Amino acid sequence: MTDPRDLPSVDLSSEELLKRLAERGLAASAQRVALLDYILGTGEAHLTADELHQGLKGRFPTLSRATIYNNLAALAEAGLIEKLDTPEGARFGSVPDPHVNLVCQQCGRISDVLIGDRSLAALVRRAADAGSFDARTLSISISGRCEDCARA
Ligand SMILES: [Zn+2]
Numbered sequence: 176m177t178d179p180r181d182l183p184s185v186d187l188s189s190e191e192l193l194k195r196l197a198e199r200g201l202a203a204s205a206q207r208v209a210l211l212d213y214i215l216g217t218g219e220a221h222l223t224a225d226e227l228h229q230g231l232k233g234r235f236p237t238l239s240r241a242t243i244y245n246n247l248a249a250l251a252e253a254g255l256i257e258k259l260d261t262p263e264g265a266r267f268g269s270v271p272d273p274h275v276n277l278v279c280q281q282c283g284r285i286s287d288v289l290i291g292d293r294s295l296a297a298l299v300r301r302a303a304d305a306g307s308f309d310a311r312t313l314s315i316s317i318s319g320r321c322e323d324c325a326r327a
Pocket residue numbers: 279280281282283284320321322323324325
C-alpha cells in the first residue's frame with residue numbers, strides 16, 4: 176500500500192502546463208503560465224497571494240497584485256490549483272486533487288494528506304454526479320495541532 180502522505184510530485188513540462196490551461200479554456204499569458212508553474216513547485220507551502228507576488232516579482236517587475244489576484248481566481252476556479260480559506264486569508268496550494276488539509280492552529284503549518292484508498296475522491300464524484308454537477312475544486316481542512324506543536 177502506498178503511504179497516503181506520498182503526494183505525487185508536481186513537476187510538469189511547460190507543454191503540459193499549456194495543455195492544461197487550454198483544456199480549461201484559459202489563455203496562456205506568460206505571467207499566468209509562470210504563476211501556475213511557480214505554485215505547482217511550492218509543494219505543501221500553501222502560499223498567500225502576497226507571497227506569490229513576492230516570489231514572481233523578480234522575473235516580472237511589472238507584475239501587479241491585481242494581475243496575481245485575477246490569475247489566482249481563474250486558476251483556482253478551473254481546478255488547476257487549490258484555494259484554501261484560512262483565518263489569515265486565502266492560501267494557494269499545488270495539489271488540486273481531493274485531499275485533506277491539516278491546518279495547525281499554533282504554527283500555521285498546512286500539510287496535504289491524500290486519502291490512500293480513494294474513498295474521498297469517490298465520495299466527491301458520487302455527490303457531484305448525483306447533482307449533475309461539474310465539480311472543479313474541493314477543499315477540506317481539519318484544524319488542530321501538528322505533531323511538533325502537540326509534542327512541545
Ligand atoms: Zn504546528
